Amino acid sequence: MGLTKTERRKRIHKRIRKTSVGTEKRPRLSVYRSNKEIYAQLIDDTNGVTLASASSRDKDLSKAKGTKSEIANQVGKAIAEKAVKAGIDKVAFDRGGNLYHGRVKSLADGAREAGLKF
Secondary structure (H helix, E strand, O other), X not given: OOOOHXXXXXXXXXXXXXXXXXXXOXXXXXXXXXXXXXXXXXXXXXXXXXXXXXXXXXXXXXXXXXXXXXXXXXHHHHHHHHHHHOOOOEOEEEOOOOOOOOHHHHHHHHHHHOOOEO
């Protein structure tokens, strides 16, 4: 038998995490996608600290209307704005084992539009 979707995603994510490390100057932009929501965090792996986070469950975004991809784009913009306020402009993108497509791509595009480079 083959792997389930979750097992496959976790295996890919482990492979990505071997090489992707967030530092204080260039944190890791980690994306988690559930069926309904999407979450993004800026993580400094050297100190084990989350520098900023944004999700579709945040108060200002939870009332947003639109498709899940459109909301993901807004989450990307929100995390980028928080990063720019914290003086961060470059990040390492961690797609969390998901395909770079759909909501994950939409979040990345939103973050790029708002000023993050990766």
